[in-house]
Amino acid sequence: MIKTKLILISLVISSCCITKAQKTIQRDSLLSDFQFFIEALENTHPDPYTAFGGRVFFHQQAFEIENKLKNNDYTKEEFTSILSSFLSTLKDGHTNIRNTEKNKNATNLTLPLTLGNSGDELYITSLPEIHKELLGSRLVSINDVPAQQLFDKTGELNPTENHYGKTLRFRKSFAKFDYMKRLLPNTTPDIKLQIRKPNGKLEVLPLKYLTPKEYQNTKLTEVESWDQLNNKYMYYQFLDKKKETMLFHLGSVMSKEAFIIMKEMNFSNMGMMLNFFYSDLLNRKRPKETDKAIEELPSIVELFHNMLVEMKKNHSENLVIDLRGNTGGFTSITLPTLYQLYGDDFLRTDFNTKYIRKISPLYMNKLGTTLEAYNKKHSSNYEFGDYIFQNKSEKEKPSIEEERANFIAKRSNLSPRVKDFDGEPIYRPKEIIVITDDRTYSAAFHYAFYLWKMGATIVGVPCCQAPNTFMEITSFTLPKTKISGSISNSYQLYLPPTDRRAKTFYPNHTMNWEDFQKYNFNKQAELMYTLDLLKEKSKQSLTKTK
Secondary structure, eight states: OHHHHHHHHHHHHHHHTTOTTSOEEOHHHHHHHHHHHHHHHHHHSSOSSGGGTSHHHHHHHHHHHHHHHHHSOEEHHHHHHHHHHHHHTTOOTTSEEEOOSOOTTOOOOBOSOEEEEOSSSEEEEEEEGGGGGGTTOEEEEETTEEHHHHHHHHHHHSOOSSHHHHHHHHHHHTTBHHHHHHHSTTOOSEEEEEEEOTTSOEEEEEEEOBOHHHHHTSOEEEOOOOOOSOOSSEEEEESSTTOOEEEEEESOBOSHHHHHHHHHTTOTTHHHHHHHIIIIIIOSOOOSSHHHHHHTSOOHHHHHHHHHHHHHHHTOOEEEEEOTTOOOBOGGGGHHHHHHHHTHHHHHOOOOOEEEEEOOHHHHHHHTSOHHHHHHHHTOOOOTTOEEEOOOOOSOOOOHHHHHHHHHHHHTTTOTTOOOOTTOOSOOOSEEEEEEOTTOOTHHHHHHHHHHHTTOEEEESOOSSOSSEEEEEEEEEOTTTOOEEEEEEEEEEOSOTTSTTSSSOOOSEEOOHHHHHHTTTOTTHHHHHHHHHHHHHHHHHHHHHO
């Protein structure tokens, strides 16, 4: 395994040397940044060594790369690829490297084809209209390289946590010719895909990576979409005229409450995240004054409260929580909604989850504090390199009234809707179903997991997030090249290591290609499947009653 990884890194490095038209960075600058990177990784990550086979082999691979950096010239893009390949060994999606600077030497060639994930296979969701009969076809190979081999290569180039992380990264990146060249160095713009058509027959589909102008002039067709849904990142709406089934869509675990928390904790990158929220999620201009910008944000606690009140008024039996495409945010802002939904049952449920955090300079920087100030605030005496373990108190467990009061007190600043309901939920529907897909990640995965532990049914495609994995983003920037990245500063243990879901969170109803085919590969196939599942449960319930 170690030799294979060294060979891979060498191949990435040597293949990167081909394009010498790009501007290279001084060797001593790259070496300095790489040493900074290794030091930050060792100081911040809870366990950077085990995945490499131990500390010795971690440093052996670092040594090999240092020698390459001393003796060869590399561009910023090539250096980023080298670091990303090194990090892929960790299988940690929260520890990654990125070069936000636009690559002026990129070909900008794009394949006119997109793929979806049906749980067991990738299938075509859009392509040139002349091939429209191939929508829904499954990917078998590209240039005679089997799909699974391409997924595995993707996992060697980029940090991923399980099979669904590999397939997600592949389907998001393969359409760019520059990325495909990293996967298959001998690739030319003309490629051939072997696909399995919806009728089961194999076919070779020749396609070409197109220039921006060619792409713009190509008429594409895509799978259908149920268009009766709201397009906001966070909303609720009834899915039927009788108002029996409510949909709560959450496209990001970010809202006003998250920024209230960030402001109180002096998060160093709050301004950047606030700008992103307004531009990418709300599609509107951000107010200049920070307090005003936060005040005008939508509130998840308020929205969830109003939804449950409306469900209660209509005696709605079903709640569908859609977390597809949700890549995370702040887990803590979902906790009030769980209290609104389950009341004391939520407070009294032992989720049996563990978090282990590592104290480091980067972690203190993220919190906007110093080690001395942190120790003073928490009455602790931590040193850099120490771990924060959760200690279960041996004291007598507080009464439910005390536990409820503590929960409310800690979160009353987030919203006036975080208040005491005497332990009763605002409204608890009969059926709660959560939809996930391969993009459901980080805080969104946490939300799905907590709902599952409370008895909700999970439907859809497994998440790219592993239940037992490294967690939390701690940002850094390399001094010389200004390449940025993040390092996990904690480890989460959600399930016993022997549990089949420990690395892949399989839904209760894991969909497959045949399920998507049943709904003609509609973009809302998971939701349509869920509605049929609710109908079936309703029939069974009526049968039992009779």
